[in-house]
Amino acid sequence: MSETVKVENISVYYDHHPAIQNISFSSKKGILTGVIGPNGAGKSTLMKALLGLEKTTGGKIEVLGEKVEKVRKKLAYVPQRSDIDWDFPVLVEDVVLMGRYAHLPWYKKIGKNEKKKAREALEKVGMESYSKRQIGELSGGQQQRVFIARALVQDAEIFFLDEPFVGIDxxxxxxxxxxxRNLKGNGKTIFVIHHDLSKVESYFDNLLLINQKLIAYGPSQEVYDPERLSEAYKGSLHLFSDDKVMVVGN
Known part of the structure; x- marks a missing residue:
């Protein structure tokens, strides 16, 4: 199977108004894709549609050659920090262990193997010494690292991250x-919603540029183009440096 994600002509409507329209693309293993576009472009809606969390109109989504419902355990999702209740009283290690629940039968409790995976994931994100802290006590960057650790313990094949770099150190x-990058090197497929255009060429292999409709998709150096970005951001472009386009205040 060459394509891990295949999307054909999907749309999502809210109250008869389009959030995304007729979007098609595909991705392979070992590709790190940045999803970019102005505020309100439908980036989060698209990601949730790929996860089966938004109802689509028409078209087709295949993930690992199957419908999303059949491969949900192989998908990891890190939502925006603003979507999470940080006041909920839960320890860091318990947040990470939540990533193992889908792999356990209902009658089985969290065991030594699950706790070992959680410790290893926290070590990878440099948060092992915070395992007994309340999640709400951490800084924004630390909280985000804990949720990345939760995604890691899921042993997923495809990772979806919604603005993981916002408000962090x-x-x-x-x-x-x-x-x-390590996950990509291990053959994982990764989609990241990102807003800082100054880093997209160094961070991502491919870019998916949308504004309700697909503007461009392909290698970062090709999509990161003044004409295409101007089409997507519709006048929000106003800083040019060394023939590269940056978007400020979109």
Missing amino acids: VKSEEIIINLL
Whole structure:
């Protein structure tokens, strides 16, 4: 199987208004894809549609050659930090262990193997010494690293991350991007919603540029193009440097 994700002409409507329209693309193993576009472009809606969390109109989505429902255990999702209740009283290690629940029968409790996986994942994100802390006590970057650890213990084949670099420190961003590169090197397929265009060429193999409709998809160096970005951002482009386009205040 060459394609891990295959999307054909999908649309999502809210109250008869299109959030995304007629989007098609495909991705293979070992590809790190950045999903970019202005605010309100439908990036999160597209990601949720790929996960089966949004109802699509028409078209078809295949993940690992199957419908999403059949391969859900092979998918890991890190939502936006703003979608999470950080006041909920839960320990860091328990947040990470949540990533193992889908792999356990209902009658089996969390055991030594699951706890070992959780410790290893926390070590990978540099958060092993925080395992007994409340998740709400951590900084934004630390919280994001814990949720990356939760995704790691799922033993997923495809990872979906919605703006993982927003509101985090430089150290956390470096740890996360290096982890994503390692996952890519191990043949994982990764989609990341991202807003900082100054880093997309260095971070991602491919870019998926949308504004409700698909504007461009392909290698980052090809999609990161003034004409295509101008079409997507519709006038929000106003900083040019060394023939490269940056978007400010979109």
